[in-house]
Amino acid sequence: MMAAVICLGSLGFVAALLLGMAARRFAVTVDPRQVALMDILAGANCGACGFPGCDAYARALVAGTAKPDLCRPGGAETLKRIATILGVAVTERPPQIAVVRCQGDLQHARLKYAYQGLQDCRAAQKLARGPKLCPAGCLGLGSCVQHCPFDALAIDSRGLAMVNRSRCTGCGLCVTICPRQVLALAPANETIHVLCNNRESSARVKSYCNAGCLGCRLCVRTAPESFVMDSFLAKVRYGYGEPSTMAEAIARCPHHCILNLDEQGNNQTLPTPHSVRERSTP
């Protein structure tokens, strides 16, 4: 009994002594600002700042080699706190959010072939440029879902990527992952978007999909301040135009590609009811 107490006691004492000495001898001095920054940063290690993880970004911030406004998931709040710690002045940048610019589900978009390979958009894209006839439509195999560090993306019942607008931080990882650039970043306070990504002419788009932008310019003619044409694809000029004229443009869009996502709740979902369109044979 006595021997056990003495033995374990002395073992513990020696261990504590060694650890205590090592802690002093091998102490690593870290800039206290770096520790404080680590607590502030989003901690998702998403890499949107261009550094491998939050730790590396914090170190670069303290060293003064990185700009303080790179943490996109953290947003304005984080930026403000980083600025306080580093003692620098910053200008806020508006928060952004990802938008899936495609409505071409299997009801609307036609297929080139039945894909049965790896369940990954980038792999599918390499096989004859993807199974969908439309070269710009969402493939729905979920590469973006797998790479989203914030669980903000999902493949919905239609087989298209869907952004959970309350979870999306606008880090932009999905935009770089998507092989067809279906996803894009847009200002978070904007709810009206053109949900098509195909710049081709109306004849081409019609042959691919019944939900694509035809380039008819109806929206531009109705609300010239709010919409611009990019080749044969309408785009929203974020931050311009009257809501009433925009609503009129939304109503006039023949393929219903302009959507006000606000009316769809928090998630980006299909407008209902969509005008019934028969799926024509390719």
Add this chain to the structure above:
Amino acid sequence: MKSLLLIMVGAVFVNNFVLARFLGLCPFLGVSKKVETALGMGMAVTFVMVVASACTWLLQYLVLTPFNLDYLQTIAFILVIATLVQMVEMIVRKSSPVLYQSLGIFLPLITTNCAVLGLAVLNIQRNYSFVQSLVFAFGAALGFTLAMVLYAGLRERLTLCPVPRIFRGTPIELITAGLLALAFMGFAGLVPN
């Protein structure tokens, strides 16, 4: 020399710590999402296992056995291994930031891992000499790394596979681990043990 080789092969393949003894399953399932991290974990385990088996062997034969305190084996070993790992972490952090970046995050995870403790106890149970226990430790760690890397590779491929909905996630991963263990049963009988 031949006996050392047998110990080594036995520890790596026949009685693989993870797949035949089912020790260290926590890191096996936890840190095996990517081959890269699995390899890092394997290296950290290799390092800790070899150092820990040397220290615990010395502790057993210099302290515990002479004083008839064999019943304190478990708690004394845990104490020594934990201290050791903590100290190694401090030293590595100070002396080599690069090594700490790649190895450091894994070190606290294996402080009192059952594979490390099991190895120390097995060394004593089998009456290994000092050199034998070091070889056994290295072999066991090698086997652990092998299992980790193989399983991580399988898991990387699994993420791209069309898995039936019911099996997605943990179920298919556990089944895969079981199949890998079954495959390692093929080595049984290679070394008499």
